[in-house]
Amino acid sequence: EAQVTQNPRYLITVTGKKLTVTCSQNMNHEYMSWYRQDPGLGLRQIYYSMNVEVTDKGDVPEGYKVSRKEKRNFPLILESPSPNQTSLYFCASQTAFQRGPSIDTQYFGPGTRLTVL
């Protein structure tokens, strides 16, 4: 089954304790992305990657890092989490560099609810 998986699904942590949220896709997609969703602010893009070793900032990258060492994985790293990073996080993936009605869609993961105390 084609899917995007995220781990953990729920995480409560404390300020300053480094954490990593993993994202993996099994569709051989080149493009992957991270979004955060906050009440009243909707979904906003944090970082994206067009392919292995190619990453770029989205609209709200401050306080986050990403890496893309393998095509299937795109972890989100919070080196020193703060309470304002409490949010619902979504990873997404898509085939890049091609067009077509069946492959233009972006697939989203189930989400990771992060609470930073």
Add this chain to the structure above:
Amino acid sequence: DAKTTQPTSMDCAEGRAANLPCNHSTISGNEYVYWYRQIHSQGPQYIIHGLKNNETNEMASLIITEDRKSSTLILPHATLRDTAVYYCIVSLYGQNFVFGPGTRLSVLP
């Protein structure tokens, strides 16, 4: 900022068609219109997308006006499970989405 505007909320009776409008007056010639929905706090789910022609799939129909400045998503027979927030997004390649607040559709029994 989001490049689309949608009504904040809509109601629809179960079994009736739900017609969700979207304005995208600044869409460029090669940008597509995408529709996604989000049920509770699940990951957004793809519904349909199109460029200029009307599109239909097993979930919905998409009607795009001739000038491409607006579109309508049609759920032909809404069920309670269609209650969700619906997002209309314009994008060149279906990447780097800018999400607006969407339309909260409530399907009523």
